[in-house]
Amino acid sequence: MVLIAGVVMGMISYLYSVYLVDPTYTSKGTLYVVNNSENQLKTYTTYDYTLSVQLVNTYSEILKSDTFCQTISKRLNSKVSASQVKAMLNMSGVGETEILQVSAVSKNPELAREVVQEVLNNAPQEIMRVVKAGSVEIIDNAALPTTPTSPNVRNNTLLGFLIGIVLS
Numbered sequence: 001m002v003l004i005a006g007v008v009m010g011m012i013s014y015l016y017s018v019y020l021v022d023p024t025y026t027s028k029g030t031l032y033v034v035n036n037s038e039n040q041l042k043t044y045t046t047y048d049y050t051l052s053v054q055l056v057n058t059y060s061e062i063l064k065s066d067t068f069c070q071t072i073s074k075r076l077n078s079k080v081s082a083s084q085v086k087a088m089l090n091m092s093g094v095g096e097t098e099i100l101q102v103s104a105v106s107k108n109p110e111l112a113r114e115v116v117q118e119v120l121n122n123a124p125q126e127i128m129r130v131v132k133a134g135s136v137e138i139i140d141n142a143a144l145p146t147t148p149t150s151p152n153v154r155n156n157t158l159l160g161f162l163i164g165i166v167l168s
Contacts, residue, residue: 005168006161013160014153023148025109027116030139031100031123033059053093055134056100060091062130063102063123071126072118079111088115099139109145116142 033056062068069082069089080088088104102119106112124136 002165002168006164009164009167010157010161013163014157016160017151017153017156021151022107024105024107024150025112025145025147026103026105026149027109027112027142027145028101028103028140029116029120029142030094031059031102031120032137032139033098033100034135034137053096053098056093056098058131059123059127059136060093060100062127063091063119064089068119068122068126071122072115075118075122076114080115085115088112089119100136102142104142105149113142113144 064086066082066086069085072085073080073082076085088106090103090105092101092103093099094101102116102123104112104115104119106115120138120142123138127134127136
């Protein structure tokens with residue numbers, strides 16, 4: 001009985017994940033954040049590194065601002081609104097490095113890639129407009145996602161199987 005309940009719940013979870021949940025795709029790109037701009041002639045110190053790591057958080061907030069999201073929306077010919085751009089975007093520092101990872105999640109893989117690429121292309125100008133110092137360079141351009149990031153059918157099926165066993 002316990003095994004049957006697990007299999008039934010596992011099948012329900014599988015069918016739900018495959019047929020009822022729309023797949024979402026995530027596109028990613030990365031930026032390199034530097035405290036000093038290229039025109040400054042000084043050596044790169046530990047202080048500059050520490051400040052650059054802290055600037056990753058500041059820059060990510062600037063790039064999630066309403067003003068910047070409106071700019072991205074306009075550059076995409078209003079395919080998505082500024083609020084949709086803001087909801088799609090996620091920015092995070094990569095470990096304790098000077099690298100800022102930009103990602104966008106969408107049901108349309110091409111749209112996710114376009115949003116990330118526009119953010120990457122316009123980030124240096126926006127950072128300079130707001131902060132008036134530092135520099136940002138693109139490391140990796142946005143890639144077109146080929147496989148969905150959600151739902152995770154295998155994990156959902158396993159979770160359903162386990163829930164079925166526990167409930168039985």
